[in-house]
Amino acid sequence: MMDKARSVGEETGVGERVAFIQADCAVPKVYGEGEFDIVFGAWLLNYASDREGLVQMFRNVAVNLKEGGKFVSITVPPSENPIDSLNAEATARPEPEGSGYLMYRHIRDVEDGIFFGVHGKTPVGKLYSECYHLRKEVYEEAAREAGLKGTLEWGVTDVPESFLREDAPGGATLRELETYRSIPAYGVLVITK
Ligand SMILES: C[S@@+](CC[C@H](N)C(=O)[O-])C[C@H]1O[C@@H](n2cnc3c(N)ncnc32)[C@H](O)[C@@H]1O
Structure with missing residues (x-):
């Protein structure tokens, strides 16, 4: 008798506890009962074109977090002057390594x-997308x-010491990895409701 193919999620039972919903994150909406402990958003805030667009994204987070819950976001590095950061x-x-193969190009203020535009020739194909880097204070x-009124902290790219060796795992060169110490590639914004 042949075993029925099962996904990893099925084996661990995760499939029963996780739900995927496709929606516009810039439209505030309570999911389920709301009251989540954590909301995580990787490379989302950089699609807000202005302050009001950001307020809408943050509202969507705020209405779904419980009091004291945290929003954890990976986004552009915090900067008073985004063009300097870029x-x-x-x-x-520089090319060809870029930031993990990605190169950034200013389009307009x-x-x-x-x-700005992001293009990359990665080992798994080419990619291109466009997004926004707004000032830190915005x-x-x-x-x-x-409504996210609690503690607000910015972190930036952190490369573990164990990666700063020629024989470290991963595809990045030592030269690329060392640059992240002085010029971060991303910010980690953590805000408590
Ligand atoms: C750079 S990708 C990051 C994907 C994933 N979070 C990750 O880290 O691999 C950004 C994604 O956000 C999506 N996105 C941008 N604005 C959005 C919005 N208002 N609502 C939902 N998704 C959005 C884009 O379509 C894109 O798929």
């Missing part, structure tokens, strides 16, 4: 920061306006 990035990590003010 230029530092391009200088520190917007009121709260810059609109993220902070928008979060407050949306």
Whole structure:
């Protein structure tokens, strides 16, 4: 008798506890009962084109978090002047490695920061997308306006010492990895409701 193919999720029972919903994260909506301990958003805030767009994303987070819950977000590095951040990035990590194969290009200034393109020739294919890097204070003010009033902390790229060796695992060169110490590639924004 042949075993029926099972996914990892089925084997561990995760499939019964996880639900996927497709929705616009810039439209505030309570999911289920709301009251989540944590909301995690990787590379989402960088799609907000301005302060009001950010407020809407943060509102969506706020209405779904319980009091004292945390929003953890991976996004662009915190910067008072996003064009400086983008230029530092391009200088520190030029082609062909870029930042994990990604290269950033300024397209135009917007009121709260810059609109930029990301292109990459990765081992699994080419990619291109466009998004926004807004000023640090705009993220902070928008979060407050949306009701995320607790502690607010920014972290940045952190490369573990164990990766700063020629024979370290992963595809990045030592030269690329060392640049992240002075020029971060991303920010980690953690805000408590
Ligand atoms: C760079 S990808 C990151 C995907 C994933 N979080 C990760 O870290 O691998 C950003 C994704 O956010 C999606 N996105 C942008 N704005 C959104 C919105 N308002 N609502 C839902 N998804 C959005 C984009 O379509 C894209 O798939």
